[in-house]
Amino acid sequence: MVRILLAEDDEVMRQYLARALQKSGYDVVAVDRGTAALPLLEAEHFDLLLTDIVMPEMDGIELAQHVATVAPDMRVMFITGFAAVTLKAGKAVPQAKVLSKPFHLRDLVLEVDRLFGVNSASGLN
Numbered sequence: 001m002v003r004i005l006l007a008e009d010d011e012v013m014r015q016y017l018a019r020a021l022q023k024s025g026y027d028v029v030a031v032d033r034g035t036a037a038l039p040l041l042e043a044e045h046f047d048l049l050l051t052d053i054v055m056p057e058m059d060g061i062e063l064a065q066h067v068a069t070v071a072p073d074m075r076v077m078f079i080t081g082f083a084a085v086t087l088k089a090g091k092a093v094p095q096a097k098v099l100s101k102p103f104h105l106r107d108l109v110l111e112v113d114r115l116f117g118v119n120s121a122s123g124l125n
Helices: 011-023 034-043 060-070 083-092 105-116
Strands: 003-007 027-031 048-052 075-080 097-100
Touching: 003 011, 003 034, 011 027, 011 048, 011 105, 027 034, 034 048, 034 060, 048 060, 048 105, 060 075, 075 105, 097 105
Parallel strands: 003 027, 003 048, 048 075, 075 097
Antiparallel strands: none
């Protein structure tokens, strides 16, 4: 089963995303900030880091750069509502996918499915 580490500081958004991904068959561990993700990255295996870019303490770009050193095979997907931040993320972590808010849950799950070559989004409307 694909394991996703979700870092999102907005509680409602974090629960919303985690539920949709779990409903689609993904194993999701959700944290409220980048610094909370660090010990998990050291102790557990994840296939995907799904992170908001703008968060307190440690932004998603810094978190993704840390992932590149501790788990270079982990894929990264950013979510953000700020266009300028999207450009910064693309330059800092060019291999990462950036999904701009607002987006439909189906679009998120389809992007994750594409990354891992699966089709789990059929139940989402």
